[in-house]
Amino acid sequence: MTTATMDWVLIVDDEAMVRENLKAYLEDEGLRVAAFEAVTPALDWLQQGGSCRVCIMDMRLPDMDGNTAIRILHHRYPLMAFLIHTGSSSYSLPEDLRAMGLDDGCIYHKPLTDMGPLAAEVRVLAGEGRP
Amino acid sequence: MPVFRLQPLWLGPLAWSALLILTALAGDLALADPSGSVQESAVTPDFGMMVRYVFWALIAVTGIAVAALLWSWLLGRRVAQRTRQLRRELNERRQVELALRESEARFRDVTEAASDWIWEMDDNLRFTYLSERFYALTGIAPQHVLGRARWELATGDSAAEREKWRRHRELLEQHLPFRDFAYQTGIGDRHGEGRYLKVSGKPVYDGQGQFRGYRGTGTDITEQIKAETALQESELRLRQIIDLVPHMIFAKDRYGHFLLANRATAEAFGLTVAELVNRSHCITYGADGEAERMLSDDLEVIESGASKFIAEETFTDYTGQAQTMQTTKIPFTTPGLGETAVLGVSINITAQKRAKEEVARMRLYLKNIIDSMPSVLIGVDPWGYITVLNQQAEQVSGLSWETAQGRFFGDVFPQLEGQFEQVRQAIRLGQPIKTPRMTLEVESELHYADVMVYPLMADGASGAVIRLDDVTSRVRIESMMVQTEKMLSVGGLAAGMAHEINNPLGAILQGSQNIQRRIAQDMPQNRAVAAAIGVDLERLNRYLEQRGVQHFLDGIREAGVRAAKIVADMLSFSRRSESHFGLVDLEEMLETVLRLAASDYDLKKKYDFKRIQINRDYDPALRLAYCDKTEIEQVILNLLKNAAQAMTDEGTPDPTIILRTRREPDALLIEVIDNGPGMDEKTLKRIFEPFFTTKDVGAGTGLGLSVSYFIVTEQHHGRLSVSSKPGQGARFSIRLPLRRGALS
Numbered sequence: 001m002t003t004a005t006m007d008w009v010l011i012v013d014d015e016a017m018v019r020e021n022l023k024a025y026l027e028d029e030g031l032r033v034a035a036f037e038a039v040t041p042a043l044d045w046l047q048q049g050g051s052c053r054v055c056i057m058d059m060r061l062p063d064m065d066g067n068t069a070i071r072i073l074h075h076r077y078p079l080m081a082f083l084i085h086t087g088s089s090s091y092s093l094p095e096d097l098r099a100m101g102l103d104d105g106c107i108y109h110k111p112l113t114d115m116g117p118l119a120a121e122v123r124v125l126a127g128e129g130r131p
Numbered sequence: 132m133p134v135f136r137l138q139p140l141w142l143g144p145l146a147w148s149a150l151l152i153l154t155a156l157a158g159d160l161a162l163a164d165p166s167g168s169v170q171e172s173a174v175t176p177d178f179g180m181m182v183r184y185v186f187w188a189l190i191a192v193t194g195i196a197v198a199a200l201l202w203s204w205l206l207g208r209r210v211a212q213r214t215r216q217l218r219r220e221l222n223e224r225r226q227v228e229l230a231l232r233e234s235e236a237r238f239r240d241v242t243e244a245a246s247d248w249i250w251e252m253d254d255n256l257r258f259t260y261l262s263e264r265f266y267a268l269t270g271i272a273p274q275h276v277l278g279r280a281r282w283e284l285a286t287g288d289s290a291a292e293r294e295k296w297r298r299h300r301e302l303l304e305q306h307l308p309f310r311d312f313a314y315q316t317g318i319g320d321r322h323g324e325g326r327y328l329k330v331s332g333k334p335v336y337d338g339q340g341q342f343r344g345y346r347g348t349g350t351d352i353t354e355q356i357k358a359e360t361a362l363q364e365s366e367l368r369l370r371q372i373i374d375l376v377p378h379m380i381f382a383k384d385r386y387g388h389f390l391l392a393n394r395a396t397a398e399a400f401g402l403t404v405a406e407l408v409n410r411s412h413c414i415t416y417g418a419d420g421e422a423e424r425m426l427s428d429d430l431e432v433i434e435s436g437a438s439k440f441i442a443e444e445t446f447t448d449y450t451g452q453a454q455t456m457q458t459t460k461i462p463f464t465t466p467g468l469g470e471t472a473v474l475g476v477s478i479n480i481t482a483q484k485r486a487k488e489e490v491a492r493m494r495l496y497l498k499n500i501i502d503s504m505p506s507v508l509i510g511v512d513p514w515g516y517i518t519v520l521n522q523q524a525e526q527v528s529g530l531s532w533e534t535a536q537g538r539f540f541g542d543v544f545p546q547l548e549g550q551f552e553q554v555r556q557a558i559r560l561g562q563p564i565k566t567p568r569m570t571l572e573v574e575s576e577l578h579y580a581d582v583m584v585y586p587l588m589a590d591g592a593s594g595a596v597i598r599l600d601d602v603t604s605r606v607r608i609e610s611m612m613v614q615t616e617k618m619l620s621v622g623g624l625a626a627g628m629a630h631e632i633n634n635p636l637g638a639i640l641q642g643s644q645n646i647q648r649r650i651a652q653d654m655p656q657n658r659a660v661a662a663a664i665g666v667d668l669e670r671l672n673r674y675l676e677q678r679g680v681q682h683f684l685d686g687i688r689e690a691g692v693r694a695a696k697i698v699a700d701m702l703s704f705s706r707r708s709e710s711h712f713g714l715v716d717l718e719e720m721l722e723t724v725l726r727l728a729a730s731d732y733d734l735k736k737k738y739d740f741k742r743i744q745i746n747r748d749y750d751p752a753l754r755l756a757y758c759d760k761t762e763i764e765q766v767i768l769n770l771l772k773n774a775a776q777a778m779t780d781e782g783t784p785d786p787t788i789i790l791r792t793r794r795e796p797d798a799l800l801i802e803v804i805d806n807g808p809g810m811d812e813k814t815l816k817r818i819f820e821p822f823f824t825t826k827d828v829g830a831g832t833g834l835g836l837s838v839s840y841f842i843v844t845e846q847h848h849g850r851l852s853v854s855s856k857p858g859q860g861a862r863f864s865i866r867l868p869l870r871r872g873a874l875s
Binding site for chain 2: 015017018021024025028060087088111112113114
């Protein structure tokens with residue numbers, strides 16, 4: 001793994017257009033993005049050598065819910081930062097996720113009328129991760 | 132008889148005459164007539180002689196005649212004297228006889244006419260004589276009495292009677308006089324009734340002093356006894372009556388001594404009537420003042436001679452219990468009484484007074500009850516004239532019960548005038564009649580009232596009670612509850628579909644953003660790709676501009692934003708936790724909102740917020756509010772935007788918004804008041820309904836006010852109300868509870 005792999009941003013979202021639009025925006029921002037429609041293929045990618053600092057996680061996913069996925073990822077990759085991108089208005093952050101360092105500022109509600117703030121946050125988190 | 136008595140008087144002259152004749156005869160004189168009349172007789176043979184004789188005879192006769200005349204004259208005088216004397220005597224005798232006869236007649240009349248008779252009894256004490264009056268007076272035939280002793284006539288067998296007779300008999304046997312011995316006979320009169328007789332008698336003695344019996348008078352006293360008995364009975368009856376009267380009847384002298392008292396009076400003193408009346412001193416059981424007051428009343432009546440009515444006075448009876456009396460005192464004079472006394476009748480009104488007080492208390496109690504009712508209660512008679520008003524009704528009408536009494540209810544309560552038909556119908560049918568949700572205008576505000584007319588049927592006095600309940604707040608709460616329910620269902624629906632809608636909205640919004648970014652000329656990636664494939668980005672952009680593609684893209688974005696806003700608003704209609712509540716500086720928050728409004732994208736584009744005059748009217752006593760700051764900011768901003776929008780649309784000449792805060796007893800008040808076009812009643816009714824909008828299609832989501840309403844009422848347990856009239860601006864009032872407990 002080179003330091004370049006550290007720039008990767010992982011997106012897990014089952015809504016194809018949302019996923020692709022986010023990917024396109026972040027790529028335009030100069031970030032490398034790996035996007036998956038479910039948790040399992042994302043975990044597979046990571047297991048096969050994929051690496052990233054920031055993960056944008058949808059909550060309602062076909063194979064498992066976003067909170068569980070964050071717990072698994074945090075367990076395996078403790079340095080990974082998470083942003084939550086959800087279409088659910090009633091989402092609130094579970095306590096154990098808060099303990100991992102997440103807060104309400106990490107939550108982005110769909111639809112995003114402007115992806116700029118999210119991208120800026122991703123850049124900050126990705127930069128922080130840089131050695 | 133006087134003839135015989137006069138005879139000696141005539142003897143004198145006769146004797147004188149006889150002597151003269153004898154003398155004459157002795158001298159050959161002729162005899163004179165003893166009767167006094169001289170008769171001459173011619174006795175003559177010798178004439179001379181005869182003349183001489185005649186001469187002498189004549190002389191003798193003359194002498195005799197003269198003597199006789201003299202004698203006769205003397206005699207006549209004596210006779211006349213005697214006659215006069217006799218006549219006088221006769222007169223006197225006659226007068227005596229007349230007097231005697233008169234006396235006899237008088238005595239007879241007296242005995243016959245008087246109620247007395249004369250009786251006599253012999254030495255054996257048995258009746259021997261009864262004057263005629265006896266029968267006339269008693270109606271008892273004398274034969275029933277004569278020959279019997281008095282005690283044989285008596286009736287009555289009581290010990291007292293026997294004793295009376297024993298003593299009487301003893302008296303008679305001792306031959307003593309007696310007076311006024313009264314007894315009742317057993318012998319019946321002509322009607323068979325026994326009579327009461329009263330007798331007096333004296334013993335009679337003969338010349339030798341021998342007791343010959345009794346003589347006396349008797350009188351029938353039956354009528355008198357009857358009258359006395361009747362009087363006694365009448366007195367007794369009167370006594371019974373006055374004793375039966377439960378009121379105190381009494382007579383007192385100026386010193387407070389009882390001259391007369393009935394049983395009720397005596398009992399009040401714990402005495403018998405006799406004990407009370409014979410008391411030589413005043414008795415009182417109450418405080419000193421009480422007796423003095425009564426005595427001064429007595430004296431006032433005695434001295435003024437006018438009666439006095441004492442409506443209420445205290446009298447303490449012998450048990451020490453104070454009684455309330457109503458007394459009338461009148462001056463009282465009786466023939467046997469030297470001085471004026473006072474006659475009084477005292478009625479014990481303690482119970483009556485207590486009952487009256489109880490009635491008054493009950494009346495007050497009932498009045499309190501009807502006054503404590505929140506309803507307006509108006510009692511009317513069958514003709515609609517007011518009989519009763521409760522306090523609420525007094526407040527509403529501005530008239531007191533006393534003033535309104537007897538006036539037609541429609542005049543006092545013009546808003547209820549139309550209820551007269553219901554009043555009549557309720558009384559006729561004997562059933563309450565209800566008019567729900569009647570609309571009234573109170574101080575130019577629309578109010579709702581439930582009006583009930585209850586018929587009154589008490590003891591023939593009919594009428595009705597009109598009950599008016601102002602249900603405005605209930606109607607408002609009800610309609611708000613309906614709104615809330617609607618909103619909650621909207622909220623539930625939104626929560627359910629938000630995820631499904633937000634994803635495609637995300638695709639739209641993010642997609643359009645990416646498109647706009649990727650056609651931009653200043654992006655290095657765009658320029659690199661364009662150069663690689665030989666596209667002039669500048670010309671492409673001109674093309675997109677000219678064909679309106681850019682504009683359509685903007686449209687997509689705006690539509691997406693609006694749709695996202697609708698979903699977000701709809702999502703507001705769900706109950707949230709209090710987690711965002713905190714103490715907020717109210718003024719600071721309002722200033723923030725004003726800044727937000729001034730820089731609001733929509734407002735800046737369509738309405739010039741700076742043109743609007745903002746008047747701040749903040750209550751200096753109000754600093755902090757406990758609320759969800761973001762939510763309340765959203766509400767106030769929404770109200771400001773609405774006001775600005777309405778005033779700009781209408782072209783209000785001097786658009787002004789007053790932002791006012793006030794501390795109320797249990798709430799803090801935030802008001803947004805504009806001088807815009809206002810609203811009609813129909814709009815007001817629906818203003819908080821979700822999706823209700825007066826704005827042009829696309830100009831608003833129709834959720835702004837309903838979201839505000841929801842935030843205030845559901846999340847903050849406050850109130851959001853509006854009052855407005857067409858052309859008179861609008862006033863939105865937010866009331867947030869002051870106590871934190873009210874928020875839970």
